[in-house]
Amino acid sequence: MPQEVRGVVSHAVNEPVRMETIVIPDPGPGEAVVKIQACGVCHTDLHYREGGINDEFPFLLGHEAAGVVESVGDGVDEVAPGDFVILNWRAVCGQCRACTRGRPWYCFATHNASQPMTLTDGTELSPALGIGAFAEKTLVAAGQCTKVDPEASPAAAGLLGCGVMAGLGAAINTGQVGRGDSVAVIGCGGVGNAAIAGARLAGAAKIIAVDLDDRKLAKAESLGATHTVPGGGTDVVERIRELTDGFGADVVIDAVGRPETYRQAFYARDLAGTVVLVGVPTPEMKLELPLLDVFGRGGALKSSWYGDCLPSRDFPMLIDLYRQGRLDLDAFVSETIALDDVEEAFARMQRGEVLRSVVVL
Structure with a gap:
């Protein structure tokens, strides 16, 4: 059954974001529903709010995220319910000319979930970078989920999903x-x-x-x-x-x-x-x-592009280095905040007061 969760939505250029009820459909073939544990506040989310990416409002913001897979659709074998994952915005296709030449980090046909997430009135949302993780749960393509060591801090691990990995x-x-x-x-x-x-x-x-x-x-x-x-x-x-x-x-x-x-x-x-x-x-x-x-x-x-990363290769390796004390991901977490505090976090980011505010759910 579809689920209703809270999420942060941007409705118009430069308007303050609002907390809304989001409808998450059951995962279809190749998709996964992920319960979000932490999500970084990235400049890209602010660019969406300012209309600097495109004008496909309303946006469900957030993309630097880590969480636990709750359910998967048909044909998904790379992750399973209960896996701790970092979300990425470049799920490789495995079939384009870059992938078939052994350069999947350049994949020219990356993809996201096929089904839309919506507001309760049926309005379709545009998830930031195909993720939309300023929410209690989100729907993504299963290839956007990379399984990593569950002992890692979600607040630190999620930052590999975008800026730190870049x-x-x-x-x-x-x-x-x-x-x-x-x-x-x-x-x-x-x-x-x-x-x-x-x-x-x-x-x-x-x-x-x-x-x-x-x-x-x-x-x-x-x-x-x-x-x-x-x-x-x-x-x-x-x-x-x-x-x-x-x-x-x-x-x-x-x-x-x-x-x-x-x-x-x-x-x-x-x-x-x-x-x-x-x-x-x-x-x-x-x-x-x-x-x-x-x-x-x-x-x-x-x-x-995205640090020319291949999430399936780089995320687990970097999390291992973090767990060994050789890569201080915690140093990038300036503060942890609640889901309701994203608008204030944007202001602190614009003033240069933080490296990353991280929403922790």
């Missing part, structure tokens, strides 16, 4: 940071600081954090940055070169996603170095670079 993967998967490398990270919010933690995990010798906010730079140091550079009034490129013997960093990660920060990343890398763009630009942004510089500096210019 940053870790930008360093480890996309940037392929190696032992002894120098790394610079521009922008030290949740994603940027996760990139710093990833660079440290990979064995980088020098990790340079760049941000306008001294609080974020202090957090970056606690997560592994060896040097910090204040972004305001500083020649960021020159300072990164000074800290890398005049050469530039082996890998520079732009976790902001603006033309000016990308130019800094481009010129702050060593010859044949790598630039990774993981910050998400807006549609109107344009970039202009001398083509001769693109050719002459060599190396690689990469974009990182």
Whole structure:
């Protein structure tokens, strides 16, 4: 039978979110109902509320989540009721040209649940990133559920569902940071600081954090940055070169996603170095670079989609490292809040007061 649960819904651009009753259908073929235990408050949820993703209101917000599988539909064998899972927004298809070439982290046909969740009057909801986890329960495609060690804290584990995984993967998967490398990270919010933690995990010798906010730079140091550079009034490129013997960093990660920060990343890398763009630009942004510089500096210019992660490979491995004390996911949890407190959490996030507020149910 369909279930009614509480959830956080955005009805119109820039209007405060509202608590609503959500109707969750029984899972169909290939689907699962998950009881949410924790869900991070991500900038992407705010972008949905502001109309920055699309205009398919109303949105059921929330996507950085962990919980327990309650029920599954026909044909589901990857997870079972009772499994502790992290939700992801890129359930791979296994059949597209990326998947058949052995590169499923680039899957071009990722999918979500087929059935809609609705309000009690039948209005269909658009779940954020196909998840909609600011709710007591949600309906997803079974491939969006990745089983991990149930001893992990749900508040910490759920953050791998989006921002923290994007940053870790930008360093480890996309940037392929190696032992002894120098790394610079521009922008030290949740994603940027996760990139710093990833660079440290990979064995980088020098990790340079760049941000306008001294609080974020202090957090970056606690997560592994060896040097910090204040972004305001500083020649960021020159300072990164000074800290890398005049050469530039082996890998520079732009976790902001603006033309000016990308130019800094481009010129702050060593010859044949790598630039990774993981910050998400807006549609109107344009970039202009001398083509001769693109050719002459060599190396690689990469974009990182979801940290180029494969959830079935990366989530269990990272949770194991967390359980071993080698990856401090708890450090990303600034505060835990109730489901009713999401609107206030958006305000704290905009003021730069938190890395992540996490809703705990």
